[in-house]
Amino acid sequence: MSASVANTRQRTAMSIRRLLGNGTLIVAAIYALLFVIFALRQADALSRNSIVDLFNNALPLALAAAGGTLVVLTRGFDLSVAGVVALSNVLMATVVGDGPAGALEGLAMVTGIGLLVGAVNGVLVAYVRLQSIASTLATMIVTSGLALLVLDAPGGNVPDFVADTLTDVVAGGIPVAAVIALAVVLAWLVLRRTDWGVALYAVGADETAAGLAGIPTRRVMFLAYCLAGVFYALSGYMLSALTATGNPNAGNSYLLLTFAAIAIGGTSFSGGRGDVVGAMLGAATLTLLQKVLFSAGVSSFYTGIFQGIVMILAVLVAALSDRIASGRRA
């Protein structure tokens, strides 16, 4: 009798915890708050151009954070994001032809490179069993170096077709960037419900136990790094569309912001907890924050300080709500 009472109480506590501990909800709330501030400060915040801009500016970082999350879920770190973004960007600005054919060719090329880098990371981490930070730092250095070989200083030109079409709107006002973001979210919702998606969380929580449960842990990790590489390449591709130019150092600022977005999105760096959608919202939050500060007339030199503070806040809120939720007495 008392057991069933305890059981119901436990169940309620559990559902509360799930809700409060859901980092995606927390970051969505933070984003909504920022957006209200933005809308109050900036008269044209709700205009179509402003909204399109919001999506365009946030998408590259959101893609990078989505990829990074896959690796972080397995309790790994992938620093190669900086190199892959830069390499994709300079290639798009130098060797790709114009028109839809050129755009597709470029897409195939950069995703192929992303996949290759991801596969190298995956082999080194999952099969050779090297530390993920060390291996991906090495591939980051190599790919950053390659980017400098392709283009030694900012310059080059991203084909107009890519720069215009991918930053435009379709179907009477929906930003292309929003369509892409939605596609990624849907793809994630599908992946999450595959055996591989569940295995990501299992491997991140306890690799040994995951192995004992019959999960092919190495293959799961390998695929996570491969897919992450593809996401970084897409990030570089969309960054090229946004900036319309090449910059061999384009990835540098991405490295830390990617991890910040992942953390803000409620993904735990100790693995096994978090969500890709949260990370994408985290990226959007960081981008929106820049705009809010700009609209408030704050010098861009202060951006970093505020981004850091928001990150601490997000992580703090997540930790606090988790603690409240897991405390058995309300």
Next chain:
Amino acid sequence: MSAARVAMAQPPLTLDVAGVAKSYGATIALQRVTFDLRRGEVHALLGENGAGKSTLVKILSGIVRPDSGSVRLAGQPFEPHSLLAARAAGVSTAFQELSLLPNLSVATNLTLPRQRKGPVGLGSRRLNEAKAAELLAECDATDIDPGALVADLSLAEKQRVEIVRAVSQRPRLLILDEPTAALAEPEWLFRIVERLAATGVGVLYISHRLAEVRRLCLRGTVLRNGESIATVDLADAQDTDIFRMMVGRGAEEATQRTRGTQQRAAEAPALMLKDLRGAGVEGVSLDLHRGEIVGVAALEGQGQRDLFRILGGAAPAESGVIAVQAKPVRFADPRHALHAGIGFVPEERKTEGIFLGMTTASNISLPILGRLLRLGLIDGRRERAEVREAARGVDLPDRYIGMRISALSGGNQQKALIARVLLSGARILVLFDPTRGVDVGTKEVIYGVIRQFATGGGSVLLYSTELSELVQLAHRCLVMYRGRIVGEATGEGLTEQRLVSLASGHGRAA
């Protein structure tokens, strides 16, 4: 060959292990193991820590491969190269160090590695939970919610899920490694084992509890130093015979109770609790004197874990008083408890107790590093000397000291943990089930350490899932029920029956 076996009157063999050996580098884990297990038989595997039981389990589960020898499963050569291959061949294992994933639901854990798929080929939570509910119901474990996160379950519930998962593979051979270590009511498991055995499943049952083994098994194989010493008919073997085979020496009946002579002088209690409250603890008062061993008995989940964690500084107290030597103390973290002289040995040693990546020596010397400093650096020679001394106190062989603690068997890890607590200079030991999953030999060592500690003027608060242990060791025993102390048994009244009736909430008046 198989024809000859069929001709015999015995039921066919489910498992036939012949001369299996395995070494890791220079360490020989298994020298030569030979035994067989018949269809529908529950076969016990007995042995001390480090006798090679875990290695044998790993070989049969497909996690490691033997260096030599042969294993046949139902007459066919059995050489699985992975856990999945072993499972496909019909062997499934409930592991002692539970292999569940805390961040996933019970249902997901039960259906790993392949989720039940909905119509579009995607994992369906509803179908998963329905399947899990079905599996739980088959094992009579309907009180466990398939949708619950494993992290939210008690240790006993986790152990049951682990067992349900192994059973759900519909194995030909089920391996249960210390399955009752965390179960307060093992009858549940006995029913499952008997049901499976009746349908022809072979069960390899590994337990340190001889009473359980006798209840379930007709035959048992004794391992010692990686060798199978003998397969015995348990009905014909005395406990002392089995014990002798396991340890290779005569079993001394050193279980004399030394109670009744402790002096409860007018001095202040070493540890005094007054109306202590916290999560799960609803007002506990007790006195623990110098030289006293006080037992705590309770059914699973009556707040005993929370009480011990509060005393160890691992969980906060909400109100009430904790006084050490009549001095009120408050613990914000385990360091404070240690500082106040309370040495806490927690329940889950793998996650709360030891540092798997470090050597045994470093694990033992952690709390006293401050004492070992010379010019701000650790004096290595003194560290080694102190550690060796402490290790000797708990009968931990010298050769383990330099090894990584992860390479040690569970019992030896526990010894190291106790050595660490003793070395810290604690005057009060708070031990939560210190002999869980530990073999008879190690148990005796731990009992000896506890007694000696109390004789030397220390105080011990001891919780154990094994009531016989409390009856044997404690001077008096408190019983917890729903977060409160509901009774006390002392002197002649300290019997298992009395503890059971108090623990289940009856017999308050008796």
